[in-house]
Amino acid sequence: xxxxxxxxxxxxxxxxxxxxxxxxxxxxxxxxxxxxxxxxxxxxxxxxxxxxxxxxxxxxxxxxxxxxxxxxxxxxxxxxxxxxxxxxxxxxxxxxxxxxxxxxxxxxxxxxxxxxxxxxxxxxxxxxxxxxxxxxxxxxxxxxxxxxxxxxxxxxxxxxxxxxxxxxxxxxxxxxxxxxxxxxxxxxxxxxxxxxxxxxxxxxxxxxxxxxxxxxxxxxxxxxxxxxxxxxxxxxxxxxxxxxxxxxxxxxxxxxxxxxxxxxxxxxxxxxxxxxxxxxxxxxxxxxxxxxxxxxxxxxxxxxxxxxxxxxxxxxxxxxxxxxxxx
Amino acid sequence: xxxxxxxxxxxxxxxxxxxxxxxxxxxxxxxxxxxxxxxxxxxxxxxxxxxxxxxxxxxxxxxxxxxxxxxxxxxxxxxxxxxxxxxxxxxxxxxxxxxxxxxxxxxxxxxxxxxxxxxxxxxxxxxxxxxxxxxxxxxxxxxxxxxxxxxxxxxxxxxxxxxxxxxxxxxxxxxxxxxxxxxxxxxxxxxxxxxxxxxxxxxxxxxxxxxxxxxxxxxxxxxxxxxxxxxxxxxxxxxxxxxxxxxxxxxxxxxxxxxxxxxxxxxxxxxxxxxxxxxxxxxxxxxxxxxxxxxxxxxxxxxxxxxxxxxxxxxxxxxxxxxxxxxxxxxxxxxxxxxxxxxxxxxxxxxxxxxxxxxxxxxxxxxxxxxxxxxxxxxxxxxxxxxxxxxxxxxxxxxxxxxxxxxxxxxxxxxxxxxxxxxxxxxxxxxxxxxxxxxxxxxxxxxxxxxxxxxxxxxxxxxxxxxxxxxxxxxxxxxxxxx
Ligand SMILES: Cc1cc2nc3c(=O)[nH]c(=O)nc-3n(C[C@H](O)[C@H](O)[C@H](O)COP(=O)(O)OP(=O)(O)OC[C@H]3O[C@@H](n4cnc5c(N)ncnc54)[C@H](O)[C@@H]3O)c2cc1C
Numbered sequence: 001x002x003x004x005x006x007x008x009x010x011x012x013x014x015x016x017x018x019x020x021x022x023x024x025x026x027x028x029x030x031x032x033x034x035x036x037x038x039x040x041x042x043x044x045x046x047x048x049x050x051x052x053x054x055x056x057x058x059x060x061x062x063x064x065x066x067x068x069x070x071x072x073x074x075x076x077x078x079x080x081x082x083x084x085x086x087x088x089x090x091x092x093x094x095x096x097x098x099x100x101x102x103x104x105x106x107x108x109x110x111x112x113x114x115x116x117x118x119x120x121x122x123x124x125x126x127x128x129x130x131x132x133x134x135x136x137x138x139x140x141x142x143x144x145x146x147x148x149x150x151x152x153x154x155x156x157x158x159x160x161x162x163x164x165x166x167x168x169x170x171x172x173x174x175x176x177x178x179x180x181x182x183x184x185x186x187x188x189x190x191x192x193x194x195x196x197x198x199x200x201x202x203x204x205x206x207x208x209x210x211x212x213x214x215x216x217x218x219x220x221x222x223x224x225x226x227x228x229x230x231x232x233x234x235x236x237x238x239x240x241x242x243x244x245x246x247x248x249x250x251x252x253x254x255x256x257x258x259x260x261x262x263x264x265x266x267x268x269x270x271x272x273x274x275x276x277x278x279x280x281x282x283x284x285x286x287x288x289x290x291x292x293x294x295x296x297x298x299x300x301x302x303x304x305x306x307x308x309x310x311x312x313x314x315x316x317x318x319x320x321x322x323x324x325x326x327x
Numbered sequence: 328x329x330x331x332x333x334x335x336x337x338x339x340x341x342x343x344x345x346x347x348x349x350x351x352x353x354x355x356x357x358x359x360x361x362x363x364x365x366x367x368x369x370x371x372x373x374x375x376x377x378x379x380x381x382x383x384x385x386x387x388x389x390x391x392x393x394x395x396x397x398x399x400x401x402x403x404x405x406x407x408x409x410x411x412x413x414x415x416x417x418x419x420x421x422x423x424x425x426x427x428x429x430x431x432x433x434x435x436x437x438x439x440x441x442x443x444x445x446x447x448x449x450x451x452x453x454x455x456x457x458x459x460x461x462x463x464x465x466x467x468x469x470x471x472x473x474x475x476x477x478x479x480x481x482x483x484x485x486x487x488x489x490x491x492x493x494x495x496x497x498x499x500x501x502x503x504x505x506x507x508x509x510x511x512x513x514x515x516x517x518x519x520x521x522x523x524x525x526x527x528x529x530x531x532x533x534x535x536x537x538x539x540x541x542x543x544x545x546x547x548x549x550x551x552x553x554x555x556x557x558x559x560x561x562x563x564x565x566x567x568x569x570x571x572x573x574x575x576x577x578x579x580x581x582x583x584x585x586x587x588x589x590x591x592x593x594x595x596x597x598x599x600x601x602x603x604x605x606x607x608x609x610x611x612x613x614x615x616x617x618x619x620x621x622x623x624x625x626x627x628x629x630x631x632x633x634x635x636x637x638x639x640x641x642x643x644x645x646x647x648x649x650x651x652x653x654x655x656x657x658x659x660x661x662x663x664x665x666x667x668x669x670x671x672x673x674x675x676x677x678x679x680x681x682x683x684x685x686x687x688x689x690x691x692x693x694x695x696x697x698x699x700x701x702x703x704x705x706x707x708x709x710x711x712x713x714x715x716x717x718x719x720x721x722x723x724x725x726x727x728x729x730x731x732x733x734x735x736x737x738x739x740x741x742x743x744x745x746x747x748x749x750x751x752x753x754x755x756x757x758x759x760x761x762x763x764x765x766x767x768x769x770x771x772x773x774x775x776x777x778x779x780x781x782x783x784x785x786x787x788x789x790x791x792x793x794x795x796x797x798x799x800x801x802x803x804x805x806x807x808x809x810x
Contacts, residue, residue, distance in 0.1 A: 023558045037515055043608060043617040044515075068617060084515045086552040216608065216618075219513050219554055220742055221523075221580040222600035228591050233584060238744070252591050255695035259593045263619030270614055 001290055002036075002085040005058060007078045011138050013065040014108055015074045016050070022057030024049070024087045030115035031093030031210065031242055034059065035218040037084040038073055039282045040289075045069050046215045046237075048112035048187075049088060059085075062111035062140070067264050068271040075279050081286050089218045090241045093208075097124040099182035102174065103149065104130045104167050104196060106188020110141050112210055113187040118148040120185075126150050128179075130170045132192070136161030168195045181205050186245065190254055197245035207245035211236045213256060228252045336410040339381050349451040350379040357675040361645050364527040364611055367672055368432070368460075373413070376461040379454050380408040382446060390443030391455060396792035399423045401440055401455055408458060417466035420459060425499035425542075426492060426791065428467060428534045431460025433525060433635075434788045435666045467537055472544040478505035483805045486511060486570040488555045488745065491519020492787045493576035493778025495538070496794030497801070498547045504802050508546070509570075511553040516607060519578055521787070523607040524599070526639050528646065529669070532606075556748035565773060572773045572801045575760060576794060579779035580742045584735055585631070589689025594621060594697035598630065598640045598736035605643050624648035627729055629700065631655050631686060632736030633663040638673050640734045645676060652678050653728070657685040657705050657718040683707070683718065687725070689733060699729045739784050749774070759783055767797035772810045775801055 006018040024034060033048045050060040065071045076082070093116040101120050105113035110131050121127045129149035133139040134157045146152045153170045154162035163170070167188075174181065184207040186196040193209040200207040213225040213236050220238040227236050228249035234240065271278060337344070353369040354360070360367050371379065383405040391401040399420055407416035420427045436442070436456040444452035483506045487494045490512040502508045516522045518535040543549065553559060555577075564570045582597035584590050604610040608618035628649040630641040633656035645652045654673070656663060659682050663670060674680070683705040692698035704724035707716035741758040753761040753770035760776040762769050767777045777793025779785055804810065 023553065027558060041609070041616045043619075084552050086513065086515075086554060086558070088557060089554065216600065216603055217514060217523075219580070219744060221582070222603045223582040223584070223597035224600040226584075226591065233591065249591075252695075255593060256591065258695075259621065260619040262622070263613065267614055267617060267619065 001081040001083055001286065004076055004078055004080045004082065007076060007080070009074075010062070011140050013074070014062060014138070014140060015065075016060060016062050016111075017073075017076070018058045018060050019082065019085060020057055021059050021085045021087075024085065025052040025057050025059050026054045028052040028054075028059060028088040029092035030095065030119040032088035032090050033218075033241065034061065034085050034087030035089060035215065036061075036073075036082055036086070038069060038076075039083050039285055042072075042083065043069055044084075044216055044218070046089070046212070046218060046241075048210070048241075049115065050111045051115055051118075059087075062108060064108040068267045071268070071271065071275075072278065072282065075275075080283065081290060083286060083289070086218065089237060091239070093119065093185070093242055095119045095123050100126040100128065100180055101183040101185065102128045102130060102171060102181055103145075104132070104171065104184065104186040104188070104192075105141070105145070106132050106167060106186070106192040107134070107138060108140070109186075109188030109192075109210075110145065113185060114141055114144055114148070116185055116187075117145065121148045121150075125183075128174065128181075129153065130155070130167045132156070132167035132188070133161075134158065166195070167192065168199050171196060171199055175199070175203055175205075183208065184245075185209075185242075190250055190257070193245065193248075194250040197248065197250070201246050208242050209245040209248060210241045211243060211248065211253060212241070213253060214259065227256075335385055335406055337381055337383070337385065337406070341384060344382050344384060345446070345450055347378065347382050349382070349454055350375045350457070352454070352457050354672075357672075357677070360528065361642075361676040364643075364646055366531050367528050370464055371454075371457055371461045373461075373465075376408055376413075376458060377411070379458060380405045382453050383409075384445050386445055390445065391440040391453075394439045394443035395423075396439065396788045397423045397795055399440070399459070401453075404462065405453070405455075405458060408462065413462050413465040414469060416462040417470075420462060423795075424459075424791065425496055426538055426787075427459050428463035428538060429492070429521060429530065430788055430791070431456050431458075431463050432530050432534075433521075433666070435786060437667050439788065467534075472541055475541070475544045477546045478503055480507065481505040481805070483507065483571045484509065484569055485801060485805075486564045486568075486573045487576065488561070488573060489513075489519060489576040489578060489778075489780075490517040490549065491576055491578050491778060491790060492521065493578075493790035493794040493797075494519070494574065495542065496791040497574045497576065497775075497777070497798045498794075499542055499545065500795055500798030501801060502542070502546045504798075506802070506805065507548075509548045509550065511555050511559075512549065512551045513554040514607065515551050517549055517551065519576075523603045524636065524639065526602065526606055526643050528642070529639065554744060556744035561745065561749040561752070561771075561774060571805055572775065574767075574794070574797050574801065575745055575769070575774065575776040575780060576778040576790070577742055577745055577780045578790075579739045579759075579784040581740045582735065583738045583740055585686070585737060587686065587688055589691060589697070590735070592689050592691055592697045593695050594730075594732045595689055596732065596734045598632070598636045598734050599739070601640050601734045602636070602643065605647075611643070611647060620647065621732060623732060625650040626731035627651040627653070628732040628734070629653040629655050629681075629686075629728065629730050630734040630736050632738070633658065633665060633682075634736060634738075635665045635669060637734075637736035638665045638669045638678075640736055641678055642669075642673055642676060644732065644734070645678065649732075653730075654678055654680045654682075655684045655686060655700075655702065655728075656680070656682045658715060659683055659707060662715045681728075685718070685720070686728075686733070687720075689730075690727070697730055697733060699727045700733055702726055702728050739779075741780060741783075745780075757783070765796065766800040767793055768800060768810075773804070 441452040609616035610620035705718040711717040778790035
C-alpha cells in the first residue's frame with residue numbers, strides 16, 4: 001500500500017498528493033505516469049507524475065475530480081493509503097536542446113506539462129510557457145511554471161485573470177510576431193491539443209501532445225489504450241503517451257474515450273448518492289488490509305524491508321494525522 | 328533411478344477395468360451456467376474418483392507420464408486414489424507439479440497425458456485431469472498450510488519476474504531448495520493469465536489464491552505493482568538489490584490485431600482487454616466493482632479466433648447476456664487449438680461456430696460504434712508453415728454479419744519491456760527471449776527465462792515445465808557458481 005504523506009487542494013476540484021512510492025520516485029522521468037487503484041473494487045486509472053523526490057521516496061500527482069475514482073481520490077487526506085500505485089510507465093519525454101520550445105498546459109494538463117518544461121529548460125532550451133484555464137481559480141502551477149520558463153503567458157477563458165482567450169491565441173501571436181519555434185508541447189483537454197495541432201500544422205512546427213486514452217494495465221497487455229497514429233494503431237501506454245500531434249487522429253481518441261460514458265455516469269450517480277458511506281467503507285477496508293500481515297505492505301516498507309516481506313508492514317492507525325475529511 | 332513398485336490396490340482384473348465407463352464429470356446444466364460465472368465443472372465426489380481410478384491399466388511403461396511436460400507420475404497417484412490415500416496422491420503429484428488444482432482444470436489433457444493413455448486407444452482414456460483436480464481439491468480442503476515446513480536457508484536470493492505459471496513453478500521449486508525467492512508482478516494480482524485471462528467459470532480465482540497462499544506459507548515473497556524494466560531493471564536487481572539469479576517469465580502479453588479497417592471502432596476489443604476487464608477488474612460485477620463493460624445484453628457479439636482465449640471471451644460475453652454469440656474461425660473445427668472440453672462446453676451453451684470464416688472489415692454505425700463485420704468464407708488449401716492447411720478466401724463469398732461487439736483473439740506477441748531494458752539479453756527476430764531449451768539460460772549470466780516469453784503463447788503446463796527446468800538449472804548455478 002502507498003501512503004499519502006501530504007494532500008492539499010491547489011484549486012477548486014484539483015488536489016495535489018505526495019505519495020510514498022520509493023521505487024517509482026527513483027525511476028521517474030518527465031512525461032511518465034503511474035496507474036493507481038484506490039481500493040479492492042476500484043478501477044485502474046493513469047495519472048501523470050508531476051514530480052518526484054527520489055531521496056524522500058515520494059511522487060507528486062495532481063488530480064482533477066472528474067468521475068467516480070477521481071472524486072473518491074480527492075476525498076483522501078494526508079495519512080490515507082492507496083492500494084496500488086504502479087510505474088513509472090510510458091516513454092519519457094524526449095529531452096534535448098531543441099532551441100526555443102513552447103510548453104502549453106491546459107487546465108490540469110499544466111501539472112503534466114510542468115516536469116517536461118523543467119527538463120527542457122535544464123537542457124538549455126528557451127522555454128515559453130503558456131498556461132490556460134477556464135477561470136482564475138483554476139490556474140495552477142503559475143509559480144512553478146514561471147520558475148522553469150523564460151516567458152510565462154496565462155490565459156483564462158472568461159478573462160477573470162491575465163488575458164482573456166485560449167492558449168492557441170497566444171501561440172498564434174507568437175507565430176505572427178515571427179518568434180522562431182522549434183518545438184511545441186501541449187498537454188490538456190483533447191479539444192485544446194487538437195486546436196494546437198491545427199495551428200502548428202500549417203506552420204510545420206514539430207508538435208508533441210500527451211494523450212490520455214482509457215487504460216487498464218499500462219504495460220501493453222490489454223490494448224485498450226490504442227490510438228490511431230497515421231491510421232496505424234499504437235498503444236499509448238508503451239508507445240506513448242507522447243505522440244507527434246500532426247499524426248494523431250483526435251476524432252478516434254474522442255470517440256474511444258466516450259466508450260463507457262453511460263456506465264461512468266451511472267457509477268458517478270450512484271457514488272454521489274452514497275458518497276459518505278462509500279468513503280467510510282473504503283477507508284476501513286484499506287485500514288484492515290494494512291493490518292493484515294504479508295499480503296500487502298506499505299510501499300515505504302518495501303525498500304528497507306524487502307528482505308522480510310511479511311514482517312515489514314509499517315502500518316499505524318494515524319488517528320491524528322488528518323483533520324476533517326474522511327475521518 | 329529404479330521406479331518404486333507400489334503394490335496395486337486395484338481389485339479389478341484388466342478386462343473388467345475396460346468395462347468400467349469413463350465417469351462423467353458432474354457439471355452445471357448448460358442453460359443455467361450460460362447465465363452465471365460459477366465454475367462449469369463441479370468436480371468428482373470421492374466415489375466417482377475411486378471408480379474412475381479403477382480404470383487405470385497400470386501400464387509397465389506409462390505413456391501418460393512420458394507425454395506430460397512435467398512428468399507427473401500418473402500411475403502412482405492413481406494407485407493411491409484406488410487405495411483411498413488422497414493426500415498421498417496429492418503429495419505424489421506435487422513432486423512434479425506444484426499447481427495441480429490449476430492443471431487439473433486447464434491442461435489440454437488430450438494432447439498430453441490422456442492422449443497417451445492406452446485406454447483411450449481401446450475405449451475412452453482415463454480421466455487423468457479430472458482425477459488430478461479431485462486430489463488437488465481434496466488436499467486443499469484437508470491440508471493445514473500451517474504445517475508446511477520451510478527448507479533450510481541457503482542465503483541465496485532469486486528474483487522471479489512475472490507470476491504466471493512459469494514464474495510460480497520456478498518460485499515453488501526454488502523455495503523448496505531453501506533459496507530466498509521474491510516474485511515481482513506488474514499487475515495488482517498474482518497469477519498471470521490464470522487471473523487476468525482465464526475466466527472464473529473455468530478456473531475460480533479462489534483456487535489461485537489458495538495456491539499462492541500455499542507458496543507464501545512455503546516462504547515465497549510476492550511484490551505486486553512492479554513492472555520490471557520500468558520500476559526496477561534486471562541489472563538493478565542483480566547489482567543493487569543483491570539477487571544471485573533472475574528468472575524471467577513475463578508471458579506473451581501483447582495483443583495482436585488484424586490490421587483491417589474499423590478495428591479502432593468502439594465495440595472492437597482485444598480478447599486481453601475484454602477478459603482483463605471481466606476477470607482481473609470484475610466488470611461482470613459492475614457496479615459493485617468500478618470497472619465498466621459495454622452493455623452486452625441482447626447484443627450480437629463475435630470473437631475472432633479459435634483458441635482457448637477466443638472461447639473464454641465469447642463464453643464470457645454469453646454470460647453477460649449477449650443475444651447471439653459467434654465464433655468466427657478461419658480454419659475448420661479440426662484445426663481449432665482450443666481444449667476439446669471447452670469446444671464441447673461452448674457448443675452446449677449455444678455458441679454459434681462459424682468456421683472457415685474471417686472478417687475483412689468492421690463497419691461503423693456512423694457514430695464511431697461497430698455495426699457489422701464484413702466477412703468472407705474460406706476453404707483450406709495446401710499446408711502452411713504450421714503444418715495446418717492454409718485457409719484461402721472464397722471469391723464472391725462475402726457477407727455482412729450485424730455485430731455490436733467484436734473481440735480479437737488472433738494471438739499475442741512478446742512484451743518488449745524487459746528485453747529492451749536489459750542490455751545483452753538476446754532475443755529472437757520476433758522479440759522472444761532466447762533461452763537454452765534444457766537449462767533455460769539466457770545470454771546474460773545469472774538470468775534465466777521460460778514460458779510464453781520464450782516459446783510464444785503456449786500452455787500452462789508447458790510454461791510450468793519451463794519453470795521447473797529453470798529452477799533446477801538455477802539451483803545448479805547457485806550451488807556451483809559455474810555458468
Ligand atoms: C484467455 C486465455 C486462456 C487460456 N487457456 C488455457 C488453457 O485452458 N490451458 C492452457 O494450458 N493454457 C491456456 N492458455 C495459455 C496459458 O495461460 C499460457 O501459456 C501461460 O499462462 C503462460 O505462462 P507464463 O508463466 O509464461 O506467462 P503468463 O501467464 O502470461 O504470466 C506472465 C506474468 O508476467 C507479468 N509481467 C509481464 N511483464 C512484466 C514485467 N515487466 N514485470 C513484472 N511482471 C511482468 C504479467 O503481468 C503476467 O502476470 C490461455 C491463455 C489465455 C490468454
